[in-house]
Amino acid sequence: MLETVSYIDQILIYLVFGLAANLILGYTGVLQAAPAAFGAFGGYAVVYLTSTHHWPWILAVIVGVAMALVAGFLIGLPALYLSSLWVLLLTLAVGLVIDSILSGVQTFGGDNGLQQSSSLDLFGFQLNEPTQVLPLAAVVAVIVLAVCWRIGESPYGRVLRGIRADDSAVYALGKNVYTYKLSMFVVTAGLSGLGGALLATLTNVASPTEFNYTASVEIIAIVIIGGVGNPFGTVIGSAIVVLLVPFFQDVIQVTPQTAANIQLIGYGLVLALVVLFRPSGALPEGFTISSVRSALSRRLSSGKQAKTPPISEGAAERRRARQAARNLERVGDPAPQGVVLDVRDVSKAFGGIKAVNELSMQLQGGKITALIGANGAGKTTVFNLLTGALSLDGGEVYLNGQNISGLRPDQIANLGMVRTFQDVRLFHGMTVLDNVLMGVPDQAGEHLVPLFVRIGKTRAREREAQAIARRWLEFVGLEDFADVRVEALGYGQQKLVSLARILATDARVLLLDEPASGIDYQFLDEMLDVISQLRDEGRTVCIVEHNLDVVGRLADHVYFMEVGKVTAEGNITDLTSDERLAEVYFGGGS
Amino acid sequence: MAAEVLTPLTTTNFAQLTANGVVTGSSYALVAVGFGMIIHIAHRFHIAYAAIYALMAFLAAQIQTTYGWPFVPALIVATVIGVIIAVGSERLVYSPLVRRVGDRDRALFPVFVASLGLSTAIEALINIIWPNPVTTTFGVSAIKLGPVHMTSLTVTSVITTWVAILLVAAVIRWTKLGRMIRAVRVNPSLSVDFGIKPSSMYMIVFAIGTSLGGIGAVFLAAQSAPESDMGENLVLYAITAAFIAGAASSPWVIGVLALAMGLIQSWSTFFISSTWSSFVIFAILLIFVMTKAIRAVNWGRLARGRPKYGSGLVKPAEPALAQPSPEPSAQESQQRESGVGQ
Numbered sequence: 001m002l003e004t005v006s007y008i009d010q011i012l013i014y015l016v017f018g019l020a021a022n023l024i025l026g027y028t029g030v031l032q033a034a035p036a037a038f039g040a041f042g043g044y045a046v047v048y049l050t051s052t053h054h055w056p057w058i059l060a061v062i063v064g065v066a067m068a069l070v071a072g073f074l075i076g077l078p079a080l081y082l083s084s085l086w087v088l089l090l091t092l093a094v095g096l097v098i099d100s101i102l103s104g105v106q107t108f109g110g111d112n113g114l115q116q117s118s119s120l121d122l123f124g125f126q127l128n129e130p131t132q133v134l135p136l137a138a139v140v141a142v143i144v145l146a147v148c149w150r151i152g153e154s155p156y157g158r159v160l161r162g163i164r165a166d167d168s169a170v171y172a173l174g175k176n177v178y179t180y181k182l183s184m185f186v187v188t189a190g191l192s193g194l195g196g197a198l199l200a201t202l203t204n205v206a207s208p209t210e211f212n213y214t215a216s217v218e219i220i221a222i223v224i225i226g227g228v229g230n231p232f233g234t235v236i237g238s239a240i241v242v243l244l245v246p247f248f249q250d251v252i253q254v255t256p257q258t259a260a261n262i263q264l265i266g267y268g269l270v271l272a273l274v275v276l277f278r279p280s281g282a283l284p285e286g287f288t289i290s291s292v293r294s295a296l297s298r299r300l301s302s303g304k305q306a307k308t309p310p311i312s313e314g315a316a317e318r319r320r321a322r323q324a325a326r327n328l329e330r331v332g333d334p335a336p337q338g339v340v341l342d343v344r345d346v347s348k349a350f351g352g353i354k355a356v357n358e359l360s361m362q363l364q365g366g367k368i369t370a371l372i373g374a375n376g377a378g379k380t381t382v383f384n385l386l387t388g389a390l391s392l393d394g395g396e397v398y399l400n401g402q403n404i405s406g407l408r409p410d411q412i413a414n415l416g417m418v419r420t421f422q423d424v425r426l427f428h429g430m431t432v433l434d435n436v437l438m439g440v441p442d443q444a445g446e447h448l449v450p451l452f453v454r455i456g457k458t459r460a461r462e463r464e465a466q467a468i469a470r471r472w473l474e475f476v477g478l479e480d481f482a483d484v485r486v487e488a489l490g491y492g493q494q495k496l497v498s499l500a501r502i503l504a505t506d507a508r509v510l511l512l513d514e515p516a517s518g519i520d521y522q523f524l525d526e527m528l529d530v531i532s533q534l535r536d537e538g539r540t541v542c543i544v545e546h547n548l549d550v551v552g553r554l555a556d557h558v559y560f561m562e563v564g565k566v567t568a569e570g571n572i573t574d575l576t577s578d579e580r581l582a583e584v585y586f587g588g589g590s
Numbered sequence: 591m592a593a594e595v596l597t598p599l600t601t602t603n604f605a606q607l608t609a610n611g612v613v614t615g616s617s618y619a620l621v622a623v624g625f626g627m628i629i630h631i632a633h634r635f636h637i638a639y640a641a642i643y644a645l646m647a648f649l650a651a652q653i654q655t656t657y658g659w660p661f662v663p664a665l666i667v668a669t670v671i672g673v674i675i676a677v678g679s680e681r682l683v684y685s686p687l688v689r690r691v692g693d694r695d696r697a698l699f700p701v702f703v704a705s706l707g708l709s710t711a712i713e714a715l716i717n718i719i720w721p722n723p724v725t726t727t728f729g730v731s732a733i734k735l736g737p738v739h740m741t742s743l744t745v746t747s748v749i750t751t752w753v754a755i756l757l758v759a760a761v762i763r764w765t766k767l768g769r770m771i772r773a774v775r776v777n778p779s780l781s782v783d784f785g786i787k788p789s790s791m792y793m794i795v796f797a798i799g800t801s802l803g804g805i806g807a808v809f810l811a812a813q814s815a816p817e818s819d820m821g822e823n824l825v826l827y828a829i830t831a832a833f834i835a836g837a838a839s840s841p842w843v844i845g846v847l848a849l850a851m852g853l854i855q856s857w858s859t860f861f862i863s864s865t866w867s868s869f870v871i872f873a874i875l876l877i878f879v880m881t882k883a884i885r886a887v888n889w890g891r892l893a894r895g896r897p898k899y900g901s902g903l904v905k906p907a908e909p910a911l912a913q914p915s916p917e918p919s920a921q922e923s924q925q926r927e928s929g930v931g932q
Binding site: 025029031033077079080081083084086088089090092093094095096101103104110116214215217220221225257258260261262263264265267268269270271272273275276279407 | 592624635683686687690695699700702703704705706707708710711712713714715718719721816822826829833861866867868869872875876879880882883884886887
């Protein structure tokens with residue numbers, strides 16, 4: 001009986017560890033390779049402070065969690081500027097150093113760790129036996145589960161999933177990816193510290209083996225087996241990993257040593273097989289009881305009709321788009337007059353190659369400007385420089401008179417200039433609606449404090465954001481596809497979603513990188529209609545485009561780029577009639 | 591914990607510890623070059639290298655114990671089995687994962703997790719198969735070089751190590767196969783246009799990398815009884831050497847860095863207890879990556895902070911459309927859903 005309770009305790013405690021790790025690994029996609037290591041702060045604080053200094057248990061836990069939070073902040077602060085591989089390495093190194101320190105410092109008891117020598121209690125409730133720890137572990141696990149579920153299923157969690165899918169695209173929509181990653185890194189560290197404190201309370205010992213590399217592997221296994229990005233899956237993962245030992249020991253009747261090894265073989269192989277054959281784990285992301293219920297009710301209400309929209313790229317859609325466009329109420333600012341974006345002598349070199357060389361150009365308010373040139377002329381690099389994705393080597397960029405040189409992509413987006421990408425870069429694994437919602441600014445639910453403190457406001461703002469996103473989907477003619485995952489759409493439709501996504505930001509300056517490339521003719525008219533309407537609405541648009549027919553139909557003014565410089569400007573007729581430019585562009589005459 | 595005893599700093603001790611450092615550093619070098627090739631060329635975070643390394647040591651010892659084979663044939667057979675498992679992991683696990691994810695950099699984490707799984711399973715399997723110690727036998731004779739005491743085993747292992755590393759470096763530098771491997775490292779997609787098959791190159795890299803580990807593992811098993819986790823720290827040292835050296839480095843550069851780590855560890859016992867020897871290397875790794883991280887921080891941008899709405903001439907973002915439409919009613923939603931596809 002006592003053993004059974006102890007296993008339940010372990011499941012609940014490893015659930016805390018697993019949920020914490022799921023936030024950073026599963027939702028955010030940051031490769032934290034040592035999730036157990038931060039547990040050491042909580043575990044050692046509890047045993048050391050209660051045994052040696054006779055602190056109250058709760059105070060020791062608070063200190064342990066605070067230390068884990070501070071450690072997480074100090075490590076995450078620089079680490080999250082690195083690429084995934086280096087974050088993996090750094091966290092691995094942190095885990096190893098913590099393990100070495102715990103094993104080497106005598107104060108921490110060396111390899112054997114610290115033994116609990118005091119009686120523990122929380123407000124008079126004893127915490128010395130597994131049965132006494134059970135209610136506490138259950139309450140903490142449920143609270144952590146609720147917190148993680150709230151984070152994961154909220155607009156905040158949507159941003160985290162976006163970061164996991166494509167962090168630079170999230171930056172470009174005006175969200176500070178770094179802050180999100182750092183917040184989750186710190187929260188994960190703190191929750192792991194809490195898990196460590198509970199584990200040490202249960203086992204009455206804080207030893208390196210509970211928080212070392214092998215322990216981290218167990219926690220990663222819990223996340224992967226349970227389901228990446230699904231907190232309820234972590235419950236399953238935790239139960240599977242913890243119960244493998246008693247299963248082999250008691251059911252198959254092997255020695256404890258062999259049972260431990262079989263457990264390792266079991267979850268090692270399961271880990272590899274899950275990653276290989278069922279990457280979504282036991283419970284896939286978004287799989288909850290309510291999602292199953294709503295899917296069932298949809299199926300029942302629609303009878304034997306198709307459950308998801310067919311991915312047709314036909315006339316009906318185009319009609320809907322035009323209808324939506326006609327219904328659009330044009331409001332907002334009147335078309336801005338004069339120069340909205342002023343680019344002055346910007347330069348960028350990669351090694352010895354000058355990709356952009358003292359380039360100057362201006363975007364007139366309420367007009368469509370095109371940037372054309374042969375492949376490799378540096379057009380996309382210009383967009384990267386204007387939006388802060390690349391830093392300037394020289395020159396300045398003014399947006400509505402404000403110098404935006406050196407600002408981050410999210411800062412520039414928030415000042416009103418956003419871009420699409422040549423390769424679309426939608427957030428795969430998310431629905432069309434969620435992709436567009438990522439563009440809607442000022443969402444209360446995208447910040448941690450209001451998410452928990454101002455729940456009503458968060459809900460109201462989410463409803464507003466959904467309405468905005470749906471209307472932009474209607475604008476581009478994809479409202480029927482709102483609940484479809486973006487990867488299921490055709491390429492042309494994906495380009496329209498990426499356009500709806502930046503329109504939802506309500507930025508007034510739009511940089512569109514090859515909006516017409518690679519899409520079918522049936523979608524081309526659609527796209528051109530939409531872009532023309534944006535101009536009519538008073539937005540300032542700059543397109544990079546190879547299709548001169550598209551440029552001719554859309555652009556009010558054209559810049560011609562050659563090897564990083566603007567060498568000509570005017571209307572498309574003037575430029576294409578210039579023999580030299582035609583030769584440069586078409587490589588031997590048109 | 592044992593009392594901390596430091597080695598007195600004398601000329602004799604320095605020479606002896608230097609020799610010891612060369613021996614341990616050479617064993618690190620083999621793993622560093624082998625693992626480094628796999629991570630730098632194939633971009634696979636093949637952490638299971640550690641478990642396969644241990645498996646090869648146990649296999650060689652078992653072959654010698656059971657069949658009485660000489661050292662070299664046992665080494666070859668154990669290494670071949672290790673290579674088959676490593677190449678099989680690449681062919682059956684890592685490569686399909688990368689294909690599914692579509693990009694080898696984005697597949698980093700799935701590959702790492704799958705490799706962790708394999709590593710955990712293989713190590714536990716070793717513990718079940720070999721509950722008792724087995725050792726490789728090697729005709730050992732004492733060698734005295736001035737004040738330094740060594741054995742024929744350690745001298746042979748050092749010489750074999752560096753011959754193997756320089757051989758691999760020469761193949762990579764001067765042969766057609768080496769050019770193909772370098773091409774795949776720099777740009778696998780482009781190398782396809784030149785008739786090179788990246789998947790084949792990766793398998794060759796796994797084979798070479800694992801073979802180097804096999805040599806090191808079997809020699810190490812002859813010096814002391816192998817343990818299932820014997821490769822773990824070595825792989826972590828290898829990671830340190832491989833990443834400090836950088837992706838474009840020649841194998842011998844990675845090897846020399848790993849050798850330096852062995853020397854640093856050995857010399858560190860003059861100043862700190864040997865229980866901290868692993869910490870020294872992990873601290874080097876941590877300091878190196880942390881320095882890289884701190885240099886990556888754009889302090890200027892951090893200090894500048896976030897601009898407030900209204901600081902420029904752009905209005906705060908508001909819904910572009912006149913009135914935010916109310917949340918669609920359940921009926922509307924239902925109509926949309928049922929109307930889909932009609």
